[in-house]
Amino acid sequence: MIRLEGLEKIYGGGRGGVTHHALKGIDLSIDKGEIFGIIGRSGAGKSTLIRTINRLEDVTGGRVFVDGVDIATLSNAELTIFRRSVGMVFQHFNLLSSRTVYGNVALPLELAKVPKDEIAKRVQPMLELVGLTDKSDRYPSELSGGQKQRVGIARALVAEPKVLLCDEVTSALDPETTQQILDLLRDINRRMSLTMVVITHEMSVVRDLCDRVAVIDDGLIVESGNVFDVFVKPAHPTTQALIANEIEASLPKSLRRIIHDGPGGPGENPVVKIVFTGPNAYDPIISQLSRTAGIDFNILAGQVDYIQNRPFGILFVEAKGGIDEAEKAIAFVQSRNLKAEVIGYVDPDSVPAG
Amino acid sequence: MSTQILSLLANAAIETGYMVLIALSIGTLLGGPLGVMLATSGRGELFEARVFNRVVGGIVNATRSIPFIILAVAIIPFTRMVAGTSIGTSAAIVPLTVAATPFIARIIEGAVRGVDSGLIEAAQAMGAKPLQIVFKVLLPEALPAIVLGLTLTTVLLIGYSAMVGAVGGGGLGDLGIRYGYQRFRPDIMAAVVIVLIVVVQLIQTAGDRLARRLNKRVR
Ligand SMILES: Nc1ncnc2c1ncn2[C@@H]1O[C@H](COP(=O)(O)OP(=O)(O)OP(=O)(O)O)[C@@H](O)[C@H]1O
Ligand SMILES: [Mg+2]
Numbered sequence: 001m002i003r004l005e006g007l008e009k010i011y012g013g014g015r016g017g018v019t020h021h022a023l024k025g026i027d028l029s030i031d032k033g034e035i036f037g038i039i040g041r042s043g044a045g046k047s048t049l050i051r052t053i054n055r056l057e058d059v060t061g062g063r064v065f066v067d068g069v070d071i072a073t074l075s076n077a078e079l080t081i082f083r084r085s086v087g088m089v090f091q092h093f094n095l096l097s098s099r100t101v102y103g104n105v106a107l108p109l110e111l112a113k114v115p116k117d118e119i120a121k122r123v124q125p126m127l128e129l130v131g132l133t134d135k136s137d138r139y140p141s142e143l144s145g146g147q148k149q150r151v152g153i154a155r156a157l158v159a160e161p162k163v164l165l166c167d168e169v170t171s172a173l174d175p176e177t178t179q180q181i182l183d184l185l186r187d188i189n190r191r192m193s194l195t196m197v198v199i200t201h202e203m204s205v206v207r208d209l210c211d212r213v214a215v216i217d218d219g220l221i222v223e224s225g226n227v228f229d230v231f232v233k234p235a236h237p238t239t240q241a242l243i244a245n246e247i248e249a250s251l252p253k254s255l256r257r258i259i260h261d262g263p264g265g266p267g268e269n270p271v272v273k274i275v276f277t278g279p280n281a282y283d284p285i286i287s288q289l290s291r292t293a294g295i296d297f298n299i300l301a302g303q304v305d306y307i308q309n310r311p312f313g314i315l316f317v318e319a320k321g322g323i324d325e326a327e328k329a330i331a332f333v334q335s336r337n338l339k340a341e342v343i344g345y346v347d348p349d350s351v352p353a354g
Numbered sequence: 355m356s357t358q359i360l361s362l363l364a365n366a367a368i369e370t371g372y373m374v375l376i377a378l379s380i381g382t383l384l385g386g387p388l389g390v391m392l393a394t395s396g397r398g399e400l401f402e403a404r405v406f407n408r409v410v411g412g413i414v415n416a417t418r419s420i421p422f423i424i425l426a427v428a429i430i431p432f433t434r435m436v437a438g439t440s441i442g443t444s445a446a447i448v449p450l451t452v453a454a455t456p457f458i459a460r461i462i463e464g465a466v467r468g469v470d471s472g473l474i475e476a477a478q479a480m481g482a483k484p485l486q487i488v489f490k491v492l493l494p495e496a497l498p499a500i501v502l503g504l505t506l507t508t509v510l511l512i513g514y515s516a517m518v519g520a521v522g523g524g525g526l527g528d529l530g531i532r533y534g535y536q537r538f539r540p541d542i543m544a545a546v547v548i549v550l551i552v553v554v555q556l557i558q559t560a561g562d563r564l565a566r567r568l569n570k571r572v573r
């Protein structure tokens with residue numbers, strides 16, 4: 001559906017201006033109907049990349065094909081028509097403050113000169129889809145962030161696009177609202193078999209929404225693949241760091257504070273992180289650890305997520321017998337084809353009881 | 355006596371209103387598009403035309419840096435050409451309009467520039483054409499700021515109209531100077547001042563109210 005070939009973007013280069021090589025040769029292929037995530041740190045070139053797909057940004061080199069058409073060849077009139085087939089949702093919503101919810105959602109159709117009565121017929125179902133029928137006559141300033149983003153999504157979909165571009169659409173929202181918006185997007189993807197490109201800097205968004213993911217770093221794709229595989233076996237340091245951030249965020253704050261990097265002081269115990277993936281369930285491993293391998297440990301924290309319906313769990317345990325015991329545990333876990341490593345040390349006295 | 359003052363005042367007020375309204379209307383008709391063009395012709399903007407932007411910006415600044423009374427006198431030949439005479443209420447509209455146009459252009463430019471660029475981007479992403487962006491996005495979003503700016507312009511023009519009064523333009527300023535000052539009629543002077551204060555107050559209040567009503571950004 002979308003194919004990027006050797007995409008390059010150099011900003012600046014005007015008289016005396018500094019240039020910035022924002023995209024350094026991007027090759028990507030996004031299939032029809034899939035949700036494709038692009039993740040990277042701030043300044044990696046994510047927004048630049050997504051903006052090339054509807055030609056909000058002209059490229060310096062390379063080509064963008066959407067539905068087989070090289071969009072650089074489109075005339076202005078053709079570009080206008082093309083853009084109606086590509087919806088876009090923004091981080092800061094970009095709603096018109098002077099228009100009601102209805103007016104905002106109607107705008108793309110008005111621009112396309114759709115007759116008024118037909119606009120009404122098409123806006124209504126969109127408002128229903130995003131659950132805002134009762135807010136039709138409200139102004140954006142009267143809505144919550146999540147509601148504003150729903151308007152943004154309805155507006156992007158009302159012209160029945162083939163592709164939906166989402167640039168950090170949940171970054172301005174709290175975790176609960178984020179989850180609702182992600183669910184909505186998933187639902188829309190299924191119902192409309194829409195191709196979606198999702199930009200984010202949060203691994204959790206990729207995990208909860210995307211089918212495939214590409215990791216962009218400093219203008220280059222450094223890793224890409226099925227979301228589960230990338231999560232389980234991140235190859236590039238950037239990916240590993242992004243996942244580590246995500247996992248770290250899942251650790252309770254009180255624990256994060258007391259775990260410190262090695263080497264451990266006298267009397268301190270190593271903390272082992274065990275990653276569970278695929279069919280190897282939690283319980284057997286844990287009971288085997290203590291019973292079969294005779295290892296004495298204390299569970300500090302743990303969680304199981306489902307990525308594309310496959311379990312993916314992380315457990316943090318304190319090895320009570322010191323580093324030798326920790327290494328035995330790691331060897332045992334690895335013999336079960338799971339990953340484990342020492343991530344730091346704690347003073348046993350500072351660990352909350354229980 | 356007091357009916358005489360009243361009719362003098364009423365006449366003068368009508369003259370002032372006439373001058374100001376016509377100058378404001380023509381000034382908006384000319385300055386409005388100019389302001390939109392100034393706001394959208396900069397580097398990387400909707401209708402990029404940097405030479406135009408610089409030249410028009412320069413002319414606007416030049417006109418605005420001339421004190422009004424000097425401008426009014428300096429363009430007397432032009433006034434005569436347009437109005438057929440350089441004296442009287444209708445003639446006074448010419449310098450008022452010449453002063454109002456660049457002022458309004460800057461007001462509109464500022465208001466349009468105040469619109470979040472994310473909205474332009476969103477409209478472009480929907481396939482809006484540049485003129486559609488102006489009429490469907492920029493102007494509606496800038497409207498509250500435009501109303502406030504035009505209120506400011508109206509008050510300014512009332513002040514200016516008093517100055518053209520001094521050079522034979524009629525209106526409240528003329529009345530104040532001819533009767534109140536030259537014929538030693540402090541009662542008329544006081545009446546003129548009071549009328550001006552009340553009128554300006556009313557206009558400002560109405561403008562503020564309208565702008566607030568139009569502004570849906572904060573509730
Ligand atoms: N119009 C521009 N002119 C010059 N440089 C730009 C421009 N837009 C972006 N850049 C630069 O290009 C690089 C990539 O920017 P981009 O906005 O694509 O990053 P991003 O990955 O979306 O970051 P963020 O997560 O902060 O939104 C940055 O270093 C940025 O400074
Ligand atoms: Mg960005």
